[in-house]
Amino acid sequence: xxxxxxxxxxxxxxxxxxxxxxEMESEVCKALASPKRIEILDALKGGERTVNELAAIxxxxxxxxxxxxxxxxxxxxxKSTRRGSNVYYKVSNPKVIDACALMKEVLLEQVGKKARRNxx
Numbered sequence: 001x002x003x004x005x006x007x008x009x010x011x012x013x014x015x016x017x018x019x020x021x022x023e024m025e026s027e028v029c030k031a032l033a034s035p036k037r038i039e040i041l042d043a044l045k046g047g048e049r050t051v052n053e054l055a056a057i058x059x060x061x062x063x064x065x066x067x068x069x070x071x072x073x074x075x076x077x078x079k080s081t082r083r084g085s086n087v088y089y090k091v092s093n094p095k096v097i098d099a100c101a102l103m104k105e106v107l108l109e110q111v112g113k114k115a116r117r118n119x120x
Contacts, residue, residue, distance in 0.1 A: 031075040036060065037068050038100060041077075045097055048081070048090035 031037060036058065043049060043057045051069065055062045069089055072078040079092045091097055 028075050028077065031072055031077055032100070034068065036064070037072060040065070040068055040072065041091065041097060041100055044078070044089065044091050048088040050086045050088055052086075054089070 032041075039058050040054060043054055049057070051062055051066050054060075054069070055065045058065060069078060069080075073080055073089070076092055077096055078089050081088045081090075
């Protein structure tokens with residue numbers, strides 16, 4: 001009987017862990033749900049950049065870019081390093097870039113399928 005109770009408790013604990021992980025995953029996905037943030041990731045593919053550099057690349061205000069960077073840093077997508085008066089941002093894990101590239105491939109395939117269907 002003790003084994004069965006322990007097993008149920010373990011399942012309950014695992015369920016809570018799964019929900020917590022799913023909530024974290026959801027937060028990261030929400031952080032990537034902005035075209036501007038996808039642009040930021042694209043600009044950071046080549047390496048770290050400052051807010052000023054990103055604002056110039058994205059043709060956006062420094063304040064707007066800073067807000068996006070703060071959210072992305074908070075969710076763990078980006079890391080920052082201060083050097084002198086500048087803060088440099090970089091992607092915390094290259095797999096984030098890989099995931100975005102994979103999503104782009106999926107979307108391109110979907111667009112291709114729709115185009116082929118519309119030709120018939």
